[in-house]
Amino acid sequence: AQKVTQAQTEISVVEKEDVTLDCVYETRDTTYYLFWYKQPPSGELVFLIRRNSFDEQNEISGRYSWNFQKSTSSFNFTITASQVVDSAVYFCALRANQGGKLIFGQGTELSVKP
């Protein structure tokens, strides 16, 4: 069975703080893809990153960074120096093969206060 768990339902930080959103996944497939999406109050899901199961290199994009660890089945997302515009619900998702359905976690609602 495939499953994605985002244990943090809500996180509240003050602007400029760093924040890490946790994601733990379960799958029996050896090839899979992991994703993070952002859902701002407008409702549209915005793609942030895709990683495949063979690439454990961490990735940094501006203030965003991702830490993929197969040993712990985790794909955590860190926002450095958070800003009010980062306030949104963030979803981690798993896809078991090259095409096909995404399995989403429950989401983490991030609130960044000025």
Added chain:
Amino acid sequence: GAGVSQTPSNKVTEKGKYVELRCDPISGHTALYWYRQSLGQGPEFLIYFQGTGAADDSGLPNDRFFAVRPEGSVSTLKIQRTERGDSAVYLCASSLRTGEAFFGQGTRLTVV
């Protein structure tokens, strides 16, 4: 078009009625997905098309739900005999065959 377009953006219907939700994918995207999102939850997979055919419809909750994509572009999600429990935001996404999915703004369905 520039992005995935879903119409209508909001739909209110009475219990027992039939509804159709439309999705216009990004031009050239062969894969199209329907998801349903309830308040406070992550999107839940319904059905996935590759071209005109449904490659995976395992997420459709029952036979009241049906989706088509007759020409491999626009898709319509059809719900018969709607129930109050069908109320949710219905999301459509499209992608190239192996790429990341791009989502539309969703249709908020309310069954009263």
